[in-house]
Amino acid sequence: MFEKVEIYSKSNCIFCDKAKHLFNSKNIEYVEHNAEDQATFTELMERNPAARTMPQIFINNQLIGGFTDLEAWLENNN
Secondary structure, three states, X not given: OOOXXXXXXXXXXXXXXXXXXXXXXXXXXXXXXXXXOHHHHHHHHHHOOOOXXXXXXXXXXXXXXXXXHHHHHHHHOO
16 A cells, blocks of 8 residues: 655654654655755655645655645545
């Protein structure tokens, strides 16, 4: 189900921390990308030009969205 989980995040982002905590609590491995890095931010904008908030979460290369979107997605896909 979770072949590839990615989170684009920034420091001092409470919703980024909540998403990572949720993944950890469910033993879901993820790759974190620091969106404060310009090259990483550019990559994120190519993947999701509408991104305006953090985190931005992708599961199996599908855009899930932010933290509340992740909660809903996990509820509907477990």
